Amino acid sequence: MNGAQRTPMTPDELEAALRQIGAERYHSLHPFHDRLHGGHCTREQVQAWALNRYCYQSAIPRKDAALIARCDDRDLRREWLHRITDHDGLEGEEGGIERWLVLTDGLGFDRDYVISRQGALPATKFAVEAYVRFVAERTLLEAVASSLTELFAPNLHKQRISGMLESYDFINEKVVAYFRRRLDQAPRDAGFALDYVKRNARTVEQQQAAMGALTFKTEVLWAQLDALSYAYVSPGIPAPGAWRPGEGMRAGVEAAA
Numbered sequence: 001m002n003g004a005q006r007t008p009m010t011p012d013e014l015e016a017a018l019r020q021i022g023a024e025r026y027h028s029l030h031p032f033h034d035r036l037h038g039g040h041c042t043r044e045q046v047q048a049w050a051l052n053r054y055c056y057q058s059a060i061p062r063k064d065a066a067l068i069a070r071c072d073d074r075d076l077r078r079e080w081l082h083r084i085t086d087h088d089g090l091e092g093e094e095g096g097i098e099r100w101l102v103l104t105d106g107l108g109f110d111r112d113y114v115i116s117r118q119g120a121l122p123a124t125k126f127a128v129e130a131y132v133r134f135v136a137e138r139t140l141l142e143a144v145a146s147s148l149t150e151l152f153a154p155n156l157h158k159q160r161i162s163g164m165l166e167s168y169d170f171i172n173e174k175v176v177a178y179f180r181r182r183l184d185q186a187p188r189d190a191g192f193a194l195d196y197v198k199r200n201a202r203t204v205e206q207q208q209a210a211m212g213a214l215t216f217k218t219e220v221l222w223a224q225l226d227a228l229s230y231a232y233v234s235p236g237i238p239a240p241g242a243w244r245p246g247e248g249m250r251a252g253v254e255a256a257a
């Protein structure tokens with residue numbers, strides 16, 4: 001389980017090692033999440049979080065397309081494909097990105113402003129693009145393993161749904177629909193990815209690469225919350241050009257807020 005290890009772990013030992021990475025590093029541990037779920041964010045801080053997270057959401061289908069583009073295995077491509085439509089939607093069936101925009105609508109944002117990503121923090125953009133590039137450039141095993149943070153997402157989403165509904169009068173069932181839907185989607189996707197990694201990471205090197213990919217991904221998520229905290233909590237200095245409270249709202253929303 002460390003750099004000196006010479007004998008590969010069994011698949012179940014590998015799973016335990018991957019879960020340990022989540023237990024130690026997943027962004028559920030970030031103080032921004034306590035603040036968000038515990039009702040201690042201002043409306044502006046919730047707005048900043050949702051605006052920045054749109055960048056992540058909207059890049060996920062590009063990341064999944066990058067994985068498919070380099071995959072010779074037809075079964076894996078078929079299995080991975082629904083991840084794209086889960087986010088982009090299908091004719092007559094809205095996807096996760098639309099549900100995320102319902103959340104930003106509920107927070108008063110103008111959709112074009114959100115979609116333009118012009119107000120996102122530089123660190124958000126860099127972290128998200130690093131994830132897309134990682135998946136495009138590293139081995140397929142690492143690309144699949146980097147999605148394994150989703151193993152840990154459902155607990156976080158459950159806390160988020162109940163915490164935010166309870167704590168904020170500007171959050172309602174309609175705007176948390178994104179997270180309710182992920183409660184079914186994420187375990188299915190993470191279960192498949194975990195099984196793939198357990199079957200394909202057989203050597204010490206492959207197992208270390210899979211663990212490294214998951215660690216990298218926890219850093220992609222953590223860096224986004226660090227940046228958000230610096231810009232909008234303390235010291236509260238958004239980068240030049242990044243969103244400032246009141247910007248990017250739909251006409252008339254500011255007066256009602």
Ligand SMILES: O=C(O)c1cc(C(=O)O)c2c(n1)C(=O)C(=O)c1cc(C(=O)O)[nH]c1-2
Binds near residue numbers: 096147152
């Ligand atoms: O709210 C969250 O904390 C959170 C985390 C993650 C994750 O762990 O990567 C994802 C999501 N949400 C999510 O909604 C989502 O669609 C998603 C896709 C992926 C991925 O790596 O393919 N992660 C996540």
